[in-house]
Amino acid sequence: xxxxxxxxxxxxxxxxxxxxxxxxxxxxxxxxxxxxxxxxxxxxxxxxxxxxxxxxxxxxxxxxxxxxxxxxxxxxxxxxxxxxxxxxxxxxxxxxxxxxxxxxxxxxxxxxxxxxxxxxxxxxxxxxxxxxxxxxxxxxxxxxxxxxxxxxxxxxxxxxxxxxxxxxxxxxxxxxxxxxxxxxxxxxxxxxxxxxxxxxxxxxxxxxxxxxxxxxxxxxxxxxxxxxxxxxxxxxxxxxxxxxxxxxxxxxxxxxxxxxxxxxxxxxxxxxxxxxxxxxxxxxxxxxxxxxxxxxxxxxxxxxxxxxxxxxxxxxxxxxxxxxxxxxxxxxxxxxxxxxxxxxxxxxxxxxxxxxxxxxxxxxxxxxxxxxxxxxxxxxxxxxxxxxxxxxxxxxxxxxxxxxxxxxxxxxxxxxxxxxxxxxxxxxxxxxxxxxxxxx
Numbered sequence: 001x002x003x004x005x006x007x008x009x010x011x012x013x014x015x016x017x018x019x020x021x022x023x024x025x026x027x028x029x030x031x032x033x034x035x036x037x038x039x040x041x042x043x044x045x046x047x048x049x050x051x052x053x054x055x056x057x058x059x060x061x062x063x064x065x066x067x068x069x070x071x072x073x074x075x076x077x078x079x080x081x082x083x084x085x086x087x088x089x090x091x092x093x094x095x096x097x098x099x100x101x102x103x104x105x106x107x108x109x110x111x112x113x114x115x116x117x118x119x120x121x122x123x124x125x126x127x128x129x130x131x132x133x134x135x136x137x138x139x140x141x142x143x144x145x146x147x148x149x150x151x152x153x154x155x156x157x158x159x160x161x162x163x164x165x166x167x168x169x170x171x172x173x174x175x176x177x178x179x180x181x182x183x184x185x186x187x188x189x190x191x192x193x194x195x196x197x198x199x200x201x202x203x204x205x206x207x208x209x210x211x212x213x214x215x216x217x218x219x220x221x222x223x224x225x226x227x228x229x230x231x232x233x234x235x236x237x238x239x240x241x242x243x244x245x246x247x248x249x250x251x252x253x254x255x256x257x258x259x260x261x262x263x264x265x266x267x268x269x270x271x272x273x274x275x276x277x278x279x280x281x282x283x284x285x286x287x288x289x290x291x292x293x294x295x296x297x298x299x300x301x302x303x304x305x306x307x308x309x310x311x312x313x314x315x316x317x318x319x320x321x322x323x324x325x326x327x328x329x330x331x332x333x334x335x336x337x338x339x340x341x342x343x344x345x346x347x348x349x350x351x352x353x354x355x356x357x358x359x360x361x362x363x364x365x366x367x368x369x370x371x372x373x374x375x376x377x378x379x380x381x382x383x384x385x386x387x388x389x390x391x392x393x394x395x396x397x398x399x400x401x402x403x404x405x406x407x408x409x410x411x412x413x414x415x416x417x418x419x420x421x422x423x424x425x426x427x428x429x430x431x432x433x434x435x436x437x438x439x440x
Contacts, residue, residue, distance in 0.1 A: 007041035008060050009034075014093045016101070016396055018081030018426035019053070031056050032148065033075060035085055037063025045149075065089050070123070070160045078148040080161060080424040087122040091420060094428050098396050098418040105400040106407055114417040117283065120275045122423040126162045127193045127253075128272045131170075133186040133208075141183045143174055161424055165203050166191045172224065173205075180220050185211035192266075194251035195274055202251050204231040206242070206266050218245045231266075239267040239325070255281045256309040262333050264303045268326060271305065273421045280392075280419050280429060281309050284366075287415060287433045288390055290314050294363035297356065299349040299377060303329040304342075306366055306392070311342040318362075319344045320352045350376045353384045364388045373398030375405070382409040391432045394421075399430060410437050 009022035011034045020034030022042075028051040031042050039061035042054035069075070069083035082090050095116040102108040119125060134142045134153040142155035158167040169191065177183050187208045194202035205224070209217055214234050221232055231247030250263040253270050255278055264270050271277035284306060290296070290313040298307045301319035303326050311317040311334070319342060321327050330344040345356065353365065365386050367374050371394055381389060382405065389406065393399035396418075407413065416432040 005041040005043055005057055006054065007058075008039045009042055009054075011036050011038040011040065011063070014097065014426075016097050016426060020056075024052075027051055029054055033084075035063050035065055037061075037065055071156075073144070073154050073156055076147055077145045077154040077156065079145045079159070081426050083424050087118075087423060090423065091116050091118055094420060094426070095418055097426075098428065098430060101396040101400045102403065102416060106403045106413075108403070108407075108413055108416065112413050112415060114415055116428070117276075117279060117417060117419040119273060119420045119423050120279070123160050124162065124164055125273045125275070125423060126159075126166075127274050128270065129159065129162050129166055129191045131189045131191065133183075133188060135184045135186075139179070141174060141178050141186075143170065143189065162191070163193045165193055169203065169205075169224070176220055176223065180217075182209065182211060182213070182217045182220060185209055190266075192251055192270075195254045195261075202229050202231070202248060204233065204247070204251055204266060206233040206235055208235050210236065214243060221245070233266045235267075242266050254278070255305060256285075256312070257282075260308050260312075260333075260337050262304055262308065263336070264329055265325070268329060269302050271421065276419065276421050277305070280421070280431070281306060283417060283419065284390060284392065284431055285309060285313070287417075287431055288364060288366075288388075290364070295360055296364045296366065297353060297362040298366045298368075299352060299374075300368045300370070301330060301344070302326050302368070304333045304344075306368065307342060307344075308333060308337055308339060310366065311339050314363075315341065317342045318356050320347055320349055320356070322346065322348050349374065350380060352377075353380055353386065357384065362386065364390060366390045366392070368392040369398075371395045371398065373402050375402060378402045378405050382406070385410075385436060385438075387436050389434045391434065393430045393432065394427065396428070396430065399432065403432065403434075406434055411435065412437055 011020035011022050013021045015021050019030040019032050022029045030053050033056040034040050040056040041058040043057050044054050046053040066084050067086050074083045099113050131143050132153045142153040144154045144156035147154050190206035192204040225246050232245035234243045250265050252261045252263045294314040295316045296310055296314050298319040301307045301321045307319040324346040327344045327346040334342050411434040414433040418428050418430045421429045
């Protein structure tokens with residue numbers, strides 16, 4: 001041990017969460033900022049009985065896999081974890097982590113796991129970004145992202161994973177707010193973009209403002225409203241506090257072929273990688289192999305990202321989401337696209353099958369839960385003996401937990417495929433199709 005550091009640590013692999021994995025003194029050490037092939041000295045951050053978390057401080061040897069990060073604040077900013085790895089290596093490790101999770105925890109056969117689906121682009125893919133704000137003691141307004149494990153805002157000039165339109169707006173936005181009386185009461189700026197591409201793409205700004213002079217802030221931002229494609233909103237607390245200042249109320253994305261336009265409002269949800277989202281929907285349709293006579297239940301449906309493409313191909317689709325605003329948006333999207341065989345219902349996912357299945361039940365249940373997974377809903381589906389389940393996951397760990405229950409409860413895994421929705425980070429999405437054994 002040197003000056004409070006441990007090491008040298010030989011980094012053997014990468015873990016879900018983005019950290020390098022080493023072994024020291026009988027424990028696993030998860031090392032932030034390290035990749036396989038590195039030999040590092042690290043500072044301990046947290047210690048547990050069987051493992052510890054640390055950050056790389058000094059490199060005795062750098063991995064040959066390393067590349068130069070594109071972002072000048074990479075490592076300080078908590079937005080990306082893997083910019084020091086070429087994209088091909090990121091994909092390799094993501095697929096490996098996903099395979100290990102399903103094979104070790106669930107006993108899934110290797111041939112049932114398909115290769116990872118790469119993102120069409122590795123940079124400038126984010127269609128939604130939440131920039132944090134903080135007025136510094138020297139009077140500058142920091143706009144950027146939190147440092148890992150803190151609420152300290154790392155100031156940025158631009159972000160290489162954000163849509164180009166956001167980086168074009170940042171300097172002007174900073175100049176307007178920098179010395180204004182509103183800067184001290186801004187905590188966050190949300191930027192969102194719809195489909196359309198290029199300079200004509202729709203952009204929406206939501207400024208989180210704790211002050212009382214909303215009219216003054218709106219007037220300060222007036223120079224931004226030079227085009228019809230820029231929308232401005234102010235938010236002073238919950239979603240219900242949203243105030244529309246100007247520009248289009250909704251953003252529109254597209255899925256499926258022929259294209260289905262899907263609108264969503266400020267405070268709503270859409271995937272952050274629009275091109276990859278279209279590929280994910282297409283993969284979901286391939287896996288589902290829908291039949292015209294089927295009835296489908298879509299749980300955690302949002303504003304209809306999967307619901308509308310699926311409804312095009314089946315007799316009936318029931319879409320469930322607890323957030324009433326998303327359900328209202330889903331209904332509008334269905335009406336706009338002239339889909340009449342779909343019902344959007346605002347209620348919890350748990351218990352939805354029993355309440356809505358009726359005598360016929362459903363031929364397929366689509367699950368797209370939040371990061372915490374769908375443990376309680378899975379218990380419901382096991383009782384109902386659902387024929388087919390298509391599970392969309394954004395967390396391999398909670399997916400493995402839920403799959404163990406389903407596989408033990410009489411399901412077989414037909415195919416599982418990871419998808420990279422978030423290049424330069426450790427995050428990934430996946431699609432998994434299961435079928436009840438007795439259903440043939």
